[in-house]
Amino acid sequence: MEEKKIINKRAYKQGYYPPIPTGMTKFFRTCKIWQFFRFIALNLKMLKVVSKSH
Amino acid sequence: MARVVILGAGVSGHTAASFLGEWLGKKHEIIVVTPNSQWNWIPSNIWVGVGKMDASEVIFGLESVYKKINVKFKQAKALSIYPEGSIDTESGFVKIEYTGQDKAGQSEDVEYDYLINATGPKLNFHMTDGLGPENGFTSSVCTYSHAQEANVKLNESIEKMKNGERQKFVVGTGHGMCTCQGAAFEYIFNIEHVLKENGVRDMADLVWISNEYELGDFGMGGMHLKRGGYITNGKVFTESIMAERGISWITGAHVSKIEEGNIFYEQLDGNEDSVDFDFSMLIPPFGGVGLKAYDKHGDEITDKIFAPNGFMKVDADYTPKAYEEYRASDWPETYQNPLYKNMFAAGIAFAPPHLISKPMSSPKGTPINPTPPRTGMPSGMIGKAIAKSIRDLIVRGENTPLHTASMANIGAACVASTGMGFFNGSAAAMTVYPVVPDFEKYPEYGRDTDLTFGEVGLAGHWIKHVLHHMFLYKAKLKTGWTLIPE
Numbered sequence: 418m419e420e421k422k423i424i425n426k427r428a429y430k431q432g433y434y435p436p437i438p439t440g441m442t443k444f445f446r447t448c449k450i451w452q453f454f455r456f457i458a459l460n461l462k463m464l465k466v467v468s469k470s471h
Numbered sequence: 472m473a474r475v476v477i478l479g480a481g482v483s484g485h486t487a488a489s490f491l492g493e494w495l496g497k498k499h500e501i502i503v504v505t506p507n508s509q510w511n512w513i514p515s516n517i518w519v520g521v522g523k524m525d526a527s528e529v530i531f532g533l534e535s536v537y538k539k540i541n542v543k544f545k546q547a548k549a550l551s552i553y554p555e556g557s558i559d560t561e562s563g564f565v566k567i568e569y570t571g572q573d574k575a576g577q578s579e580d581v582e583y584d585y586l587i588n589a590t591g592p593k594l595n596f597h598m599t600d601g602l603g604p605e606n607g608f609t610s611s612v613c614t615y616s617h618a619q620e621a622n623v624k625l626n627e628s629i630e631k632m633k634n635g636e637r638q639k640f641v642v643g644t645g646h647g648m649c650t651c652q653g654a655a656f657e658y659i660f661n662i663e664h665v666l667k668e669n670g671v672r673d674m675a676d677l678v679w680i681s682n683e684y685e686l687g688d689f690g691m692g693g694m695h696l697k698r699g700g701y702i703t704n705g706k707v708f709t710e711s712i713m714a715e716r717g718i719s720w721i722t723g724a725h726v727s728k729i730e731e732g733n734i735f736y737e738q739l740d741g742n743e744d745s746v747d748f749d750f751s752m753l754i755p756p757f758g759g760v761g762l763k764a765y766d767k768h769g770d771e772i773t774d775k776i777f778a779p780n781g782f783m784k785v786d787a788d789y790t791p792k793a794y795e796e797y798r799a800s801d802w803p804e805t806y807q808n809p810l811y812k813n814m815f816a817a818g819i820a821f822a823p824p825h826l827i828s829k830p831m832s833s834p835k836g837t838p839i840n841p842t843p844p845r846t847g848m849p850s851g852m853i854g855k856a857i858a859k860s861i862r863d864l865i866v867r868g869e870n871t872p873l874h875t876a877s878m879a880n881i882g883a884a885c886v887a888s889t890g891m892g893f894f895n896g897s898a899a900a901m902t903v904y905p906v907v908p909d910f911e912k913y914p915e916y917g918r919d920t921d922l923t924f925g926e927v928g929l930a931g932h933w934i935k936h937v938l939h940h941m942f943l944y945k946a947k948l949k950t951g952w953t954l955i956p957e
Contacts, residue, residue, distance in 0.1 A: 431719055431720065435710035445928070446897065446928040447928070453930075455928055459931065469922065470904070
């Protein structure tokens with residue numbers, strides 16, 4: 418039987434160094450309830466930016 | 472009765488025209504001169520470029536909208552400005568040439584009491600050999616028609632992948648002096664999303680190429696964000712987004728030449744290389760539209776009114792200085808031309824005093840640095856501030872104080888969103904405050920770290936859709952439009 422080669426395909430490549438989101442982070446990015454609250458929070462922040470800019 | 476002439480109807484010109492029409496349209500004459508009959512909400516061109524939106528959803532006819540607020544519309548391009556008038560007339564005027572309204576090719580002199588130059592950018596594809604959809608090998612999303620063409624080419628590549636042919640996509644900036652990295656940034660994520668939807672992501676290689684020193688510079692010298700208990704540079708945030716999607720990147724790159732299937736570039740460290748492609752969308756460098764200016768006797772004074780890059784000089788401090796000496800106060804506040812006080816420049820049309828990012832060049836001396844972004848929210852705010860100043864000058868008299876909108880006091884939002892479904896999209900939402908860092912006010916990072924943030928998720932995607940509909944509603948001057956902020 419042919420031996421399966423296991424290689425470290427990421428090391429020393431560009432994509433090896435930046436932070437990659439965990440499963441939990443990805444879950445919260447798409448969780449509708451959490452994102453509803455983030456939608457409100459982001460809108461408030463953007464409104465603050467707009468009001469400070471005017 | 473005063474006459475205000477506005478050259479251009481992009482975000483800043485249209486904002487200025489809308490408010491001036493609303494405030495002064497019944498008693499004074501407001502004229503918009505622009506070569507296009509359609510208004511284009513450019514941020515949504517990205518969705519046109521991946522076939523998620525029809526061009527008709529991002530444009531509308533200007534003339535009928537301007538009729539609502541008594542603004543006259545001339546479909547024409549401005550050729551030259553005579554701020555002192557001529558031997559025959561005391562009043563300043565603009566020489567225009569019609570591009571539509573059954574008068575194409577006819578010229579006219581349009582006199583003004585106040586002039587707003589909001590001509591936007593000239594897309595300088597010619598600065599890189601082989602760049603652009605018209606005479607080159609790359610696509611663009613800078614106009615809705617370019618975006619439509621990009622979508623056709625993208626679909627051709629998708630079909631090839633479905634037939635088993637691997638494809639390489641290269642997206643980014645097409646010259647060392649480009650700005651507007653955000654548009655290309657959003658486009659590469661939309662391509663990645665569409666490839667996934669079509670089940671061909673594994674058949675594609677995606678490469679980002681940019682003139683930024685590091686990812687996340689965006690022509691604003693980067694930004695710092697609060698994330699995970701740290702204040703971290705936007706480079707980490709941006710690289711994370713790229714790495715998560717399996718996109719590789721080339722930074723500090725000046726694209727010097729493009730041949731069919733090959734992009735040649737030079738980098739800040741002197742490296743010269745090329746990257747092959749099957750589909751490429753590269754943003755061109757921007758320049759002024761090439762307006763000329765003449766004095767009363769017909770002698771050219773273009774260099775007194777415009778900077779060498781073609782953008783109009785305003786109340787900025789143009790004294791050449793080192794990056795370390797850049798000050799927030801160098802940036803213009805009123806956008807009034809210093810020589811002719813009845814002329815203003817808004818949005819991309821004003822000449823920035825210097826870069827925001829650090830000026831850099833390759834060992835051969837090629838400048839490789841993003842130029843300052845002046846689109847979107849800042850453009851709208853500048854347009855409105857100028858409209859307020861002109862309104863007050865007309866109504867209250869010449870000694871009235873002018874309104875201000877320095878980019879060192881205003882923020883900007885960039886939302887890079889993918890997908891069209893309510894629940895299956897995602898976005899990287901970013902805001903910066905202020906756009907131009909102010910190290911006197913914010914000594915550590917130059918910006919307010921509470922208002923400068925970035926976040927990935929569904930919420931940003933919803934915001935992007937809300938913004939699309941809200942700004943189009945506002946631009947069409949529908950009921951209550953003045954209540955919607957710029």
